[in-house]
Amino acid sequence: MSELPLAAIRAFLETHAFPLERELLSRPFTELLPRLQELRADVKRLGLWAPHLPRDLGGLGLTLVEFAQVSALLGETPIGHYLFNCNAPDIGNQELLLSHGSEAQRARWLGPLTRGEIRSCFAMTEPEFAGSNPVWMDTRAERDGDDYLITGHKWFTSSADGAAFTIVMAVTAPDAPPHRRASQIIVPMDAPGVVFVRNIPVMGESGSDYMSHAELRFDKVRVPVTNRIGGEGMGFALAQERLGPGRVHHCMRWIGICERAFRLMVHRAATRELSPGEPLGRQQAVQHWIAECRAEIDASRLLVLDVANRIERDGAHATRDGISLIKFHVAGVLQRVLDRAIQVHGAYGMTDETPLAYWYRHERGARIYDGPDEVHKSAVARRILEAAGMRKGRK
Numbered sequence: 001m002s003e004l005p006l007a008a009i010r011a012f013l014e015t016h017a018f019p020l021e022r023e024l025l026s027r028p029f030t031e032l033l034p035r036l037q038e039l040r041a042d043v044k045r046l047g048l049w050a051p052h053l054p055r056d057l058g059g060l061g062l063t064l065v066e067f068a069q070v071s072a073l074l075g076e077t078p079i080g081h082y083l084f085n086c087n088a089p090d091i092g093n094q095e096l097l098l099s100h101g102s103e104a105q106r107a108r109w110l111g112p113l114t115r116g117e118i119r120s121c122f123a124m125t126e127p128e129f130a131g132s133n134p135v136w137m138d139t140r141a142e143r144d145g146d147d148y149l150i151t152g153h154k155w156f157t158s159s160a161d162g163a164a165f166t167i168v169m170a171v172t173a174p175d176a177p178p179h180r181r182a183s184q185i186i187v188p189m190d191a192p193g194v195v196f197v198r199n200i201p202v203m204g205e206s207g208s209d210y211m212s213h214a215e216l217r218f219d220k221v222r223v224p225v226t227n228r229i230g231g232e233g234m235g236f237a238l239a240q241e242r243l244g245p246g247r248v249h250h251c252m253r254w255i256g257i258c259e260r261a262f263r264l265m266v267h268r269a270a271t272r273e274l275s276p277g278e279p280l281g282r283q284q285a286v287q288h289w290i291a292e293c294r295a296e297i298d299a300s301r302l303l304v305l306d307v308a309n310r311i312e313r314d315g316a317h318a319t320r321d322g323i324s325l326i327k328f329h330v331a332g333v334l335q336r337v338l339d340r341a342i343q344v345h346g347a348y349g350m351t352d353e354t355p356l357a358y359w360y361r362h363e364r365g366a367r368i369y370d371g372p373d374e375v376h377k378s379a380v381a382r383r384i385l386e387a388a389g390m391r392k393g394r395k
């Protein structure tokens with residue numbers, strides 16, 4: 001694509017998405033669905049739909065680096081990615097089915113997903129096992145003729161409420177080496193034996209529909225073996241492949257949140273008076289927060305775009321250190337920027353009159369999902385130390 005439609009996207013968000021935020025933050029998501037569906041149709045009509053998808057699937061055909069810039073813009077509002085059909089976890093499932101789905105899987109699931117007719121989710125983490133160790137899980141998919149029988153317990157399956165299907169990570173070869181034990185299998189959410197236990201209260205909110213995280217049980221759920229994505233035992237490899245670009249998507253969305261929080265903070269500092277004629281922004285502490293935020297956001301953007309460039313040039317595996325660096329670094333910047341922005345707003349920052357408090361609650365997870373900070377830091381540091389001669393070991 002020669003020129004990114006950034007101005008058109010910004011205009012759409014400012015006209016239609018920002019004004020909806022107060023309602024979004026004060027009412028159940030499901031109550032806003034009819035309005036949101038209209039807006040999604042408008043995005044399609046404007047030719048801005050699914051910027052990450054190839055053109056033959058109705059998207060804009062953007063590269064990872066191009067999409068990263070769009071993603072930062074969409075991140076400025078909690079519903080940006082949803083309106084443009086590039087929201088997690090659907091975007092990861094779309095990319096997975098696009099690169100590894102069979103023809104039948106693409107026709108049945110990918111088509112409706114790309115057109116925005118259905119939503120999906122990804123069920124990997126289990127309450128009883130450390131999600132930080134992705135090869136350790138209990139959910140089994142046992143062969144029964146041409147079918148799998150899936151039994152297991154998952155949680156934090158984002159957006160499962162209202163989803164048409166989930167991709168389940170399940171052990172299919174218990175005796176294989178750890179990284180070859182699991183497979184990814186498509187399970188329709190209405191299949192007999194799929195139990196939707198609840199939307200988990202997260203930071204005081206259970207949420208609904210797209211904005212929720214569910215606990216699920218799979219009680220001998222029968223699906224055909226043809227629902228497996230890729231080869232048997234490929235689950236872990238496919239998850240790794242998904243996470244490279246996925247972390248760039250998350251980081252650029254967080255940078256969008258930072259930009260919006262920064263604008264709100266600056267506006268408040270410039271206009272809130274501590275006494276007549278004395279704006280808050282005259283305080284040195286506030287000035288330092290503004291300067292520190294600007295430097296941290298700019299540096300994060302450059303770091304993430306560099307990593308996105310390197311993924312495109314060298315592949316995700318060769319860029320794994322960079323991917324780990326952006327994941328924990330930008331999550332930390334996000335938390336600091338939101339914290340300072342709320343501090344500058346005082347009590348107003350704690351209300352849902354701005355999206356700051358919503359992000360502060362829900363983006364705390366940024367330091368946990370897709371690999372907690374500590375896992376990424378240790379992985380990078382270990383490789384640096386080993387390159388300097390430290391012996392390989394378990395710890």
Ligand SMILES: Cc1cc2nc3c(=O)[nH]c(=O)nc-3n(C[C@H](O)[C@H](O)[C@H](O)COP(=O)(O)OP(=O)(O)OC[C@H]3O[C@@H](n4cnc5c(N)ncnc54)[C@H](O)[C@@H]3O)c2cc1C
Pocket residue numbers: 089122123124125129130131132133155156157158159213365368369370371372373374375378
């Ligand atoms: C908002 C949100 C959305 C999510 N969405 C999904 C989803 O859609 N699908 C899905 O399958 N999962 C999802 N998850 C789950 C997420 O992937 C897991 O929470 C994550 O993998 C961590 O696993 P855990 O929670 O079991 O923590 P644990 O593995 O129990 O780890 C707990 C803590 O231990 C520390 N730790 C762990 N390993 C190490 C180490 N090697 N070195 C030092 N310290 C360590 C870290 O501080 C970590 O936070 C989501 C989580 C959140 C918060």
